[in-house]
Amino acid sequence: MEEETKVILQRKLVAASLSGTIYASILGFSMPNPFGDESFNSVLSYVFASIGIIPVYMMYSFPAILIYGVITSVISDKVGEFISTKSENKNAELIISGALHMIFGLILLWYSLMAAVLYFIxxxxxxxxxxxxxxxxxxxxLSIPFLTWIGTMGTVWIKEL
Structure with a gap:
């Protein structure tokens, strides 16, 4: 049982690294201006605004996905496995786990729900x-989000020069 838990945690950490980076990038390009105080007069200004906000989104979302996401995902999977075993229905594990990921993901409504679904997938x-x-x-x-953060911050710093 302990070996199985290690394997699960290792996979969950990789999933958090990948989904956290993808989530911040999607959020950055879909909402490059969260406060609405700037209009974009060219595609280049939109791209730089998107790249510039990605590190900010990562600073707030990645730790939450890494800590809260991994813990709640393990719980969701274990509950799904338990119910699947008791009901002798193999599809129950996927359905219960997915539903619990979405329920846990509703903590910050649509923002965290999107992250939870992405993490689950x-x-x-x-x-x-x-x-x-x-x-x-x-x-x-874990170098994936770190290097993404460094790369996007580097782009912002180079643009400012």
């Missing part, structure tokens, strides 16, 4: 691939 893709994920991979995956 990413985790399911990783699970379906059935590739063995080790702690090394989980720790290396």
């Amino acid at each position: 990413t985790d399911r893709i990783l699970r379906k691939r059935n590739k063995e994920i080790k702690w090394y991979h989980a720790l290396i995956s």
Whole structure:
């Protein structure tokens, strides 16, 4: 049981790294100006505004996805597995786990719901691939959001020069 929990946590960390980065990028390009005080007069200004807001979104969303998302995802999967075993219905695990991901994702309404659904999909893709994920991979995956943050901040700094 302990070995199974390690494998789950490793996969969940990779899913958090990937979905957290994708979520901040989607949010950045869909809402590059969250306060509405600037209009975009060209595609380039829109792109720079989007890239400039991604690090801000990452600073707030990634820690929440990493901590809250991993914990609630493990709980959702375990409850789904339990109900699936008791009901002897294999599809129950997917349905219950997905529903619980969405319920836990409603904490900040649409913003967190979108992150929860993205996390659930990413985790399911990783699970379906059935590739063995080790702690090394989980720790290396944390470089994805870090390098994305550095890259987007670097773009902002270069633009300001």
